[in-house]
Amino acid sequence: xxxxxxxxxxxLTEIQSVSGFxxxxxxxxxxxxxxxxxxxxxxxxxxxxxxxKSKKENAPxxxxxxxxxxxxxxxxxxxxxxxxxxxxxxxxxxxxxxxQRFTLQTKxxxxxxxxxxxxxxxxxxxxxxxxxxxSDILFDAGFTSKGEAEEFGVRPGDAIVPESETIQTANGxxxxxxxxxxxxxxxxxxxxxxxxxxxxxxxxLIAGANVQEEVGLRGAxxxxxKFKPDLFFAVDCSPADDLEGKKDANGxxxxxxxxxxxxxxxxxLRRMREYxxxxxxxKEIPYQTFVSxxxxxxxxxxxANDGVPSAVIGVPGRYIHTHQTMFSVKDxxxxxxxxxxxxxxxxxxxxxxxxxxx
Numbered sequence: 324x325x326x327x328x329x330x331x332x333x334x335l336t337e338i339q340s341v342s343g344f345x346x347x348x349x350x351x352x353x354x355x356x357x358x359x360x361x362x363x364x365x366x367x368x369x370x371x372x373x374x375x376k377s378k379k380e381n382a383p384x385x386x387x388x389x390x391x392x393x394x395x396x397x398x399x400x401x402x403x404x405x406x407x408x409x410x411x412x413x414x415x416x417x418x419x420x421x422x423q424r425f426t427l428q429t430k431x432x433x434x435x436x437x438x439x440x441x442x443x444x445x446x447x448x449x450x451x452x453x454x455x456x457x458s459d460i461l462f463d464a465g466f467t468s469k470g471e472a473e474e475f476g477v478r479p480g481d482a483i484v485p486e487s488e489t490i491q492t493a494n495g496x497x498x499x500x501x502x503x504x505x506x507x508x509x510x511x512x513x514x515x516x517x518x519x520x521x522x523x524x525x526x527x528l529i530a531g532a533n534v535q536e537e538v539g540l541r542g543a544x545x546x547x548x549k550f551k552p553d554l555f556f557a558v559d560c561s562p563a564d565d566l567e568g569k570k571d572a573n574g575x576x577x578x579x580x581x582x583x584x585x586x587x588x589x590x591x592l593r594r595m596r597e598y599x600x601x602x603x604x605x606k607e608i609p610y611q612t613f614v615s616x617x618x619x620x621x622x623x624x625x626x627a628n629d630g631v632p633s634a635v636i637g638v639p640g641r642y643i644h645t646h647q648t649m650f651s652v653k654d655x656x657x658x659x660x661x662x663x664x665x666x667x668x669x670x671x672x673x674x675x676x677x678x679x680x681x
Contacts, residue, residue, distance in 0.1 A: 361376050384551065385555075392538075422437065422438060427464055508559055606660065
């Protein structure tokens with residue numbers, strides 16, 4: 324595995340930034356993108372994008388968007404005992420929340436906190452544990468009272484973020500981390516901007532990261548309104564469904580990038596799909612078509628302004644929205660190759676062909 328790539332993935336996935344609290348990621352994205360683009364711009368909710376202007380007259384505007392936020396929790400109530408009730412920020416399977424390490428981010432500082440669980444010893448002689456709901460799980464930072472927690476600056480509204488170390492698997496082909504949804508996209512945006520730094524593109528590129536995707540695609544709604552792209556490409560991670568080893572699984576590690584053709588929020592336009600598929604075939608870039616039950620920022624972007632043809636260039640990850648996602652470097656490399664092929668080829672004529680069928 325390329326050491327530079329792994330180090331970037333490790334750095335970005337270990338950063339702690341949940342929906343609505345993206346400052347840590349925004350600072351890094353701004354610093355990394357600044358020398359690679361002509362200027363940096365922000366939207367009103369905190370999304371950050373680098374603008375790489377084309378020298379071509381009447382160049383189309385192409386938006387390449389990740390999202391900075393990861394799933395986590397918000398502290399909603401401090402109990403008299405010093406424990407916390409929380410509300411989820413993003414989708415969580417409640418069975419993976421208990422007995423995990425998190426970081427509580429407060430105005431006074433960051434503190435370790437763990438999610439509660441009931442040990443089996445206390446369930447003996449009962450009918451077992453009832454079906455878990457996230458609202459049943461308390462969070463414990465070791466405070467002995469509500470007053471003590473407040474003395475340390477803890478307040479309702481503080482963020483609670485998963486804590487996890489990013490590591491390689493033994494064969495060096497895969498990585499285990501939190502937040503690959505969607506530090507994948509952030510990693511790809513930075514890698515692509517580095518590779519294209521000295522390349523004159525046939526389009527003006529608007530590349531960066533939205534906020535608050537995990538809580539309703541909120542950031543994409545404002546950023547597409549601000550930047551008014553002709554085409555929009557989301558780069559996002561989706562759940563792999565390949566645990567049984569089926570070759571026709573919907574999302575397989577090592578199967579190439581994911582071309583999302585349908586989800587509840589968007590049907591990809593036929594001409595957009597055909598252009599991506601034809602480009603991937605010519606460039607011999609491996610891909611797999613993907614149908615999803617969840618959405619991405621493309622679902623919000625394609626409805627913005629007068630309508631923006633959109634697509635998702637994704638990768639699959641096993642066990643997403645947990646502390647431990649496993650993903651393939653091979654799929655990442657395919658996605659990167661696809662994005663570069665698109666950005667270096669989409670001129671005004673090709674973009675108008677996708678939009679208008681010319």
